[in-house]
Amino acid sequence: MNIIFLGPPGAGKGTQAQKICAALNIPQISTGDILRRAMKDGTETGLKAKSYIEAGKLVPDEVIIDIVKERLAMDDCRNGYILDGFPRTVPQAEALDTIAKIDHVIELAVDDQVLVERLSGRRVCVKCGATYHLSMLGGKTNCAVCGEELIQRKDDSAETVLARLEVYHAQTAPLIGYYEKKGLLQRIDGAQGMDNTYAAILNALGVQA
Ligand code: ADP
Numbered sequence: 001m002n003i004i005f006l007g008p009p010g011a012g013k014g015t016q017a018q019k020i021c022a023a024l025n026i027p028q029i030s031t032g033d034i035l036r037r038a039m040k041d042g043t044e045t046g047l048k049a050k051s052y053i054e055a056g057k058l059v060p061d062e063v064i065i066d067i068v069k070e071r072l073a074m075d076d077c078r079n080g081y082i083l084d085g086f087p088r089t090v091p092q093a094e095a096l097d098t099i100a101k102i103d104h105v106i107e108l109a110v111d112d113q114v115l116v117e118r119l120s121g122r123r124v125c126v127k128c129g130a131t132y133h134l135s136m137l138g139g140k141t142n143c144a145v146c147g148e149e150l151i152q153r154k155d156d157s158a159e160t161v162l163a164r165l166e167v168y169h170a171q172t173a174p175l176i177g178y179y180e181k182k183g184l185l186q187r188i189d190g191a192q193g194m195d196n197t198y199a200a201i202l203n204a205l206g207v208q209a
């Protein structure tokens with residue numbers, strides 16, 4: 001099953017993709033995680049992406065499309081995958097149409113005020129991609145999965161968050177209509193608790209955990 005998770009920053013795409021991927025035994029392809037790892041490793045792609053990411057802007061389409069093409073060609077994608085954070089523009093969606101057949105587009109809908117609160121408390125593990133919220137860490141500062149020290153993303157600062165929400169509404173939200181027209185879109189209330197959201201996504205995909 002080839003699945004897209006669509007939604008604003010903080011909607012819960014990464015949190016849910018990690019759980020659904022584990023349940024379905026398919027890879028989670030997070031373009032944000034790929035870019036952050038590239039930045040950490042100081043690769044050419046990482047250097048190119050850094051200024052865009054830190055300003056809350058989108059990395060140019062051609063850079064991100066090449067990354068996704070390469071990733072989807074890998075063996076582990078043969079039985080399906082979840083795209084988490086891609087596509088984010090109409091040109092990205094059109095490029096994806098030429099290389100993949102998408103089965104489901106899951107839109108996680110959450111109001112902006114809730115997103116600001118979620119993003120300001122987000123802590124992430126750059127090593128394994130796990131995501132946490134301050135409110136659930138109880139003072140812990142390391143990743144429960146791999147032990148790495150958790151960080152606050154630079155682009156989760158208050159001013160950058162507002163820029164990213166604007167970018168979402170202007171450049172990514174048009175994809176809702178794009179996939180609605182293709183009959184692929186399923187909208188889910190992402191403001192529910194994590195377990196209810198998880199159950200709603202499984203239901204939309206027509207699978208049992
Ligand atoms: P979030 O999980 O908060 O929605 P991501 O981790 O997906 O954010 O992305 C972080 C940043 O990485 C984005 O703000 C953008 O700069 C860059 N990025 C990630 N995916 C894409 C993409 N598909 N197109 C362009 N830029 C991207």
Ligand code: ADP
Nearest residue numbers: 009010011012013014015118122132133193194
């Ligand atoms: P995205 O990948 O869409 O940017 P994340 O999965 O990183 O979103 O979640 C953003 C923040 O909100 C994280 O701190 C996460 O722990 C928290 N979060 C995710 N889902 C929920 C939920 N259903 N209810 C409350 N907080 C959530």
Ligand code: ZN
Nearest residue numbers: 125128143146
């Ligand atoms: Zn980790």
